[in-house]
Amino acid sequence: MLTLLTYPAAFGLFSGSPFCVKAAYMLELSGQSWQRSDMLDPRKMPHRKLPVLRTRERLMPDSDTIRHWLESQGANFDQGLSDIQKGQSRALIRMAEDHLYFQMVADRWCNDQVWPHLRDTFFHEIPRFARGFVSGSIRKSVIKGLDMQGVTRFSEAERLDRVEQDLTAITAFLWQSPFLMGERPTSADLSVAPILAAIRATPVRTELRGRIERDQVLSDYIDRVDQAIVLK
Template identity: 25%
Template sequence: MVTLYSYPPLFGVADNNGYGLKVFAFLKLAGLPFAHRHVFDAAGAPRGQLPYLVDDGETVGDSDTILAHLARRHAVTLDAALTADQRVTALLISRLLDDLYWVMSYSRWKDERFWPAFRDALLREHPSLTPAQLQAAREFNAQRYHFQGIGRYEPEAAYARGLADLRALAHLVPETGYLFADRPTSSDAALYGFLANIHFSPIDTPLKDFLTAQANLVRHCTAIHAAVA
C-alpha cells in the first residue's frame, strides 16, 4: 500500500505546497492507488521535509526521489517515451521550479502585503491551527529565506526572479497538449504542483497576476487539475 504524507489542501488543491502536489498529481496520472495523509508538522519526515511516501514499509523522501521510486517499483511509464533531449529539459524544468518555489513561498509567508490573507485562509480552512502556530511557522520560514538568500531580497527583486521563471515556462508550454506530447509526463505533474498553488489562490500576488495573463499556462494548469480531481 502506498501512503503519501504531505501538507494539507488549500484553495481547492490537494496540497498547498508545490512538491507534495507534484507527487499527488504523479500518482493520480499514473493511476496508482494510494492513501493521502495530511500533516502540518514535518518534524517526523525524512530530513524534516514534506512530502514523503511509505510504500510497503519503505519510507522515501524528496519529491524527485519519490517519483523515481514509484516509476521503478510500480513500472510507471509516464516518461517512457521521452527522448534524451526531453529528459534534459525535464531536469532543467525541475530545477527552475525549485527556484520558483522560494519566490512563491516568500509571497505567502514574508511579504507583508499578502501574509495576512494567506494566514487567514489557513485559519479558515484548518481550524485546528492557531495564530501562534502560524506566527512561529512564519518566523521559521524567515530564517530559511535568509539562509537560502531570497529573504535578503526586496520584494520587487524577489518577484523579478519568479516572473522570469514563469516567463520561461510560458515559452515552453504549448498552446495545446502537454509539455512533451499529447499525454502528460512527470514534468506536467511537477508544473501543475507549482502553477496550481499560484493560479487557484485568490491572493493577487505579482506571480498570480502574471500567470493569469498566460493563456497556455492557465490551460495546462486547469487540464491537469481536471485530470487529477
C-alpha cells in the same frame, strides 16, 4: 495499498503544498492503488517534511525519492522522450522547484496581507491562544530561511523580473504543444504545473498571482494538467 501522507487541501487545491500535488499526480499516473492521509505537523516524518509515501516496507520522504521508487515499480513518466527532452525536463523541474517555488513562498510568507490567511489555514489545529506565538515563530524561521536561500535579498521588482524569465521559458514550450514535452503530461508537468497553480491560488491577489491569472497560456495549461490527471 500505498498511502500518501500529505498536507490537507488548501485554497481550492488538492494540497497546500505543490510537492504533495506532484506526488499525487505521480501516484495517479503510476496506476498504483493509493489513498491520502492528511496531516499538518510533519516533525516526526523523515526529513521533517511532506510528502511522504507509506509503503509496506517503509516511510519514503521527498517527491523525487517517491518518483524513483515508483519508476522502480514500473512507472515511466517520460515514456517516449529523447535524451535531449529528458535533459530539458530535468532543467524545467529544477527551475520550478529551486526557484519559482521559493518565489511563491516569499510572496506568501513575507506579505502581511497574505499571512493571516496562511496562519489560519496551516495552523488552525493550534489553540487560538497559542496560535499567534507558535505560527509567528515558524514564520520568522521561514523568512530567515528565505534570506539564507537568497530570494528575499532582491527587491520585489527584481524578484518579479527573475520570475518573468522563468515564465517566458515555460511559455516557449507551451507554444509548441499542450504539455511541456508534447501531447501528454510527463515529469516536467508534474512539477511545473502544481507550482504555477499554487501561485495562482495565493489567497490575496498579489502581483505574482495576478501575473499568472492574466496569462491565458499559463492558466489554460494549469487547468489542462489538472483535467488530464484527476485526483481523488
